[in-house]
Amino acid sequence: MGKMQTWSNVKWLPAAFAAILGLAACGGGESGESGTAGAESEGTEETEDATLVLNWFPKSQMGGFFAAQSEGYFEDNGLNVEIQPGGPEVSTLQMVAAGDAEFGLAHADQLLMARNQGMELVALAASLQNSPQAFMYHEEAGMDGFEDLNGRKVFVEAGIPYWEYLKSQYDLSGVEQLTYTGEYTQFMSEPQSVSQSFVTSEPYFMQREGVDVETTLISEAGYDPYNVVLFVTKDYLENNEAKVEKFMNAYRPGWNHYEENYEEVNEVIHEANENIAPEELKFESEQQHDFVYGGAAEENGVGHMTPERWQELIDQLYELDLLDEQVDAKEVFTTEYLSE
Numbered sequence: 452m453g454k455m456q457t458w459s460n461v462k463w464l465p466a467a468f469a470a471i472l473g474l475a476a477c478g479g480g481e482s483g484e485s486g487t488a489g490a491e492s493e494g495t496e497e498t499e500d501a502t503l504v505l506n507w508f509p510k511s512q513m514g515g516f517f518a519a520q521s522e523g524y525f526e527d528n529g530l531n532v533e534i535q536p537g538g539p540e541v542s543t544l545q546m547v548a549a550g551d552a553e554f555g556l557a558h559a560d561q562l563l564m565a566r567n568q569g570m571e572l573v574a575l576a577a578s579l580q581n582s583p584q585a586f587m588y589h590e591e592a593g594m595d596g597f598e599d600l601n602g603r604k605v606f607v608e609a610g611i612p613y614w615e616y617l618k619s620q621y622d623l624s625g626v627e628q629l630t631y632t633g634e635y636t637q638f639m640s641e642p643q644s645v646s647q648s649f650v651t652s653e654p655y656f657m658q659r660e661g662v663d664v665e666t667t668l669i670s671e672a673g674y675d676p677y678n679v680v681l682f683v684t685k686d687y688l689e690n691n692e693a694k695v696e697k698f699m700n701a702y703r704p705g706w707n708h709y710e711e712n713y714e715e716v717n718e719v720i721h722e723a724n725e726n727i728a729p730e731e732l733k734f735e736s737e738q739q740h741d742f743v744y745g746g747a748a749e750e751n752g753v754g755h756m757t758p759e760r761w762q763e764l765i766d767q768l769y770e771l772d773l774l775d776e777q778v779d780a781k782e783v784f785t786t787e788y789l790s791e
Contacts, residue, residue: 498531499694504546505537506556509724511717511735512651512679513556515578515743515753518716519705528697536724544570547684553691554683554698558582559676559764560612560773566783567774571685574761574784575695576702576754577677580746582670583739584613584678587638587648590663594645597672601625606638606646614647615771616674651742655734676764677756678742688785699788706753709736710744756784 505513516534519525525532535552537543543555544562548570557565562572586605588594598621607614608631617623629637631647638646639662648654650666657664669675681702688695709716717732747755761780768774 498526498529499697500531500533501525501554501694501698502533502535502552503554504535504541504543504552504556506543506558506679508536508538508726509534509720510652510727511713511720511732511739512579514709514713514716514720514736515702515706517705517719517723518709518712519701521716521719522705522708524701524704524708525698528700530694530697530701532698534723544572547572547682547687550684550687553687553694554681556679556681558678559680559761560768562680562682563765563768563778563783564612564773566778572682572783573685573688574677574680574682574756575699575788576681576786577679577756578681578706578754579678579739579742580748580755581742582613582668582675582678583649583651583742584669585648585650585666586645586669587653587657587664587666588645589642590665592643593665594667597621597623597667600645602643603627604629604641604644606631606644608647611647612676612768612771612773613669613672613674615773616767617669617672619771620672651735651738652731654738655731674767675760677760681754696788700790703753703790706743710740752789754786754789756786758784 503516505516509517513534520532520534537556543552543557544565546552547555548565556578559574559577562574565572586594586597586600594600597617600621600623602625604627606629609628635646635653635656638644639657639660646653648666650668654664654666683695713736714733717729717736720732721727721729743753747757758780761784765774765777765780765783769777
């Protein structure tokens, strides 16, 4: 494996930083920063600083970014990238919009809904081509289609877009909806219950607890937003195009390296997040493979996006009254900086 950097630059955000959630998003990002490469000093190019804030604590879904860091791909492109973890009290959308980080990660529907709130954000790459969001249920109970949620307790986050979509497509009036808290004790004790999940994560926990489960992907109902989407503000992109290009020059090499060397890179992720076990990282890496490298990414490369996929999502959210207007898909994403 290539050179490994120390991880002193991976900083955990202080709890007080959650106060940023109360700030009004200005949609600006940093302006006035030069978009050109750093000035030369003694014949070498000066390294520029950049911050990437994750949409959760470090895990395999961010593997390509940690690979780009540990293998020196960012450094080779003249960047010193600080990777900051997310979490339940961290809004990557508001941080990037307020200029407290240049780059962020979020899901495609979150980006569109943030835009609806006045944050002009632009997607640069979609790390997961398809959504791993799913409903998880006990193997012995089974589930025959989404209508079979009726008559069951369903643990789901209130207002989450895919749940609103499912209710618009199916008669789910017989569902006993309970708030999803991230805890699975009640789900495990009630064989007929159903819980929201990611197929890349929760089944591992159930397997470890000796609970046999199956999952049904939400995408089977037709709702399939890009996941772990890299984004910046429109203003930042316009004023720092060269710096964005440097970052993106490391994006695909990082993910391509992760595909073949994920176990080694997972050691770096574990150092950044000791609360996630190596076995859990391995499970997630293997389960997410086709989401990252399959589908359109197999032919077009990791991060690929199309206007058709974005427009379909825009139309779905508009029909659910989660968007005030149907914005042109070409305004919310670009693939111009995805290196071949």
